[in-house]
Amino acid sequence: MPAVAVRNVEKAFGPHQVLNGISLEVNRGETLAVLGRSGTGKSVLLRLIIGLDKPDSGSVCIYGQDIAGLTLDQIGAIRMKMGFLFQHAALYDSLTVAENVAFPLQHHRREMSRSERSDRVTQLLAEVGMDGSLDKMPSDISGGMQKRVGLARALALEPDILLLDEPTAGLDPISSGEINDLILQLQREHHMASIVVTHDLHSARTIASHIALLNEENVVIEGSYEDLQHSEIAFVKEFLKQS
Amino acid sequence: MTERQITAAAGFPQPGRDAVLMSSAYHSVADMIAEPFEWFGNLGIFFWQVVRAAVTPPYEWRELVRQLDEVGSKSLPLVALAGAAVGVVISLEARYSLSRFGAKSLFPATLVYTVIQVMGPIITGLVVSGRVGAGMGAELASMKVTEQIDAIEASAINPYRLLAATRILACILMLPLLTLAADACGLLTGWFAQALVEPLSFHQFIEAGFKGATFNAFLPPTFKTTVYGLIIGLIACFQGMRTRGGAEGVGRAATNSVVLASLFLILADVVLVKFILVVFP
Numbered sequence: 111m112p113a114v115a116v117r118n119v120e121k122a123f124g125p126h127q128v129l130n131g132i133s134l135e136v137n138r139g140e141t142l143a144v145l146g147r148s149g150t151g152k153s154v155l156l157r158l159i160i161g162l163d164k165p166d167s168g169s170v171c172i173y174g175q176d177i178a179g180l181t182l183d184q185i186g187a188i189r190m191k192m193g194f195l196f197q198h199a200a201l202y203d204s205l206t207v208a209e210n211v212a213f214p215l216q217h218h219r220r221e222m223s224r225s226e227r228s229d230r231v232t233q234l235l236a237e238v239g240m241d242g243s244l245d246k247m248p249s250d251i252s253g254g255m256q257k258r259v260g261l262a263r264a265l266a267l268e269p270d271i272l273l274l275d276e277p278t279a280g281l282d283p284i285s286s287g288e289i290n291d292l293i294l295q296l297q298r299e300h301h302m303a304s305i306v307v308t309h310d311l312h313s314a315r316t317i318a319s320h321i322a323l324l325n326e327e328n329v330v331i332e333g334s335y336e337d338l339q340h341s342e343i344a345f346v347k348e349f350l351k352q353s
Numbered sequence: 354m355t356e357r358q359i360t361a362a363a364g365f366p367q368p369g370r371d372a373v374l375m376s377s378a379y380h381s382v383a384d385m386i387a388e389p390f391e392w393f394g395n396l397g398i399f400f401w402q403v404v405r406a407a408v409t410p411p412y413e414w415r416e417l418v419r420q421l422d423e424v425g426s427k428s429l430p431l432v433a434l435a436g437a438a439v440g441v442v443i444s445l446e447a448r449y450s451l452s453r454f455g456a457k458s459l460f461p462a463t464l465v466y467t468v469i470q471v472m473g474p475i476i477t478g479l480v481v482s483g484r485v486g487a488g489m490g491a492e493l494a495s496m497k498v499t500e501q502i503d504a505i506e507a508s509a510i511n512p513y514r515l516l517a518a519t520r521i522l523a524c525i526l527m528l529p530l531l532t533l534a535a536d537a538c539g540l541l542t543g544w545f546a547q548a549l550v551e552p553l554s555f556h557q558f559i560e561a562g563f564k565g566a567t568f569n570a571f572l573p574p575t576f577k578t579t580v581y582g583l584i585i586g587l588i589a590c591f592q593g594m595r596t597r598g599g600a601e602g603v604g605r606a607a608t609n610s611v612v613l614a615s616l617f618l619i620l621a622d623v624v625l626v627k628f629i630l631v632v633f634p
Contacts (some may be wrong), residue, residue: 162503201501214508
């Protein structure tokens with residue numbers, strides 16, 4: 111059974127059709143990179159998978175369960191298995207870096223003692239290279255650092271499924287490389303099903319087991335990077351040429 | 354092609370300019386009439402989601418305590434000051450009016466009943482609406498536009514339970530206590546303002562003011578402020594959590610929280626006063 115299965119999903123915002131019959135699957139241990147031009151619905155797709163938006167038609171299944179008709183508390187149980195990194199990290203700006211990472215642990219791991227929670231937070235921040243910034247506020251750290259903290263927070267509950275929205279957007283090449291290495295390392299260690307939305311073809315090539323390219327409300331091609339390279343579809347050729 | 358172009362191309366007779374203007378005006382008026390109903394409908398749905406979240410565990414006790422401090426302790430100085438000022442104003446006005454009609458002996462009762470039954474609750478409500486309503490509306494709106502509320506939801510935490518229910522409950526619990534504080538300050542300064550002109554001990558003032566009074570005279574007006582708290586918390590959270598539009602949206606949410614909460618608070622007072630007069634004669 112796939113970890114994430116999107117089947118014939120359609121989504122429109124008013125008169126603007128964003129997704130029109132998209133179908134994708136991701137299994138544990140796989141990383142799917144979703145590429146496409148700006149405005150093709152990549153982030154909307156992630157929001158549908160985590161349940162922040164509902165599709166107009168079609169289904170989004172997490173381990174076989176369609177999440178579209180679930181209540182907030184029912185979908186909460188499924189979200190416990192998922193981690194989400196927002197495009198701009200979405201850190202809680204009134205909490206420190208350590209408190210941000212501890213937030214999901216405080217709510218879902220109430221059996222943990224304070225010292226256990228503190229150790230876990232330090233471990234998570236060390237994994238993303240931010241263990242020297244525990245007491246800093248989000249406004250005191252750079253965008254790239256905020257993304258690292260957001261990634262640590264997304265990993266707090268040891269998710270089976272990781273959703274990453276533009277993890278390297280706005281970062282310099284060295285920082286992007288570090289984030290890519292981190293994602294690969296996490297994949298090796300935790301064997302998660304990951305979906306990464308990105309514009310960065312190099313990043314997609316580095317971390318993904320397969321790539322889906324979106325255009326005009328649907329998936330144009332899905333496969334390995336070599337499949338994209340050998341594709342005769344004009345849009346795919348143009349996308350690779352410009353990247 | 355527009356609908357007009359399509360029908361023209363198909364050879365259908367075109368509506369005159371007047372008909373088009375009338376149709377446009379009709380739709381504008383229809384939207385204007387529908388908008389308030391839509392707002393109330395969405396508010397009702399929001400309220401139901403909050404109630405459902407509030408009564409199901411896990412409960413957010415830590416956040417509730419934090420909000421009790423935010424709404425209660427931090428509003429106390431402002432509410433006390435407002436109550437004190439109102440007490441002086443009523444004292445000055447009442448002394449003048451009662452003197453004209455030869456009823457100076459009624460001053461203590463006038464001050465006590467006016468402060469506790471009328472001015473204390475409404476002034477407390479309006480002050481808290483301004484301070485807490487704007488703060489809550491802006492805070493939640495800011496969280497909404499920066500995706501922090503989405504992040505809370507993505508972390509499998511119910512934002513209605515964590516953010517809205519705690520704030521609304523804090524407002525409901527704190528308003529009566531803040532009203533008592535405002536009443537106390539108003540009576541104290543009202544007595545003091547009178548005592549500066551005519552010697553009157555505080556004991557005499559209290560005895561005369563509460564002579565013949567029953568709990569029915571004072572408890573219902575104080576506890577009606579729980580409804581004020583519900584209005585302030587509900588509208589501030591509703592406006593904040595459905596904000597769109599960046600900084601402009603945050604500003605609009607803060608302003609609307611105060612304006613709408615104050616308006617509904619005053620309208621609710623009209624209904625509640627009548628209700629109290631009927632149920633607690």
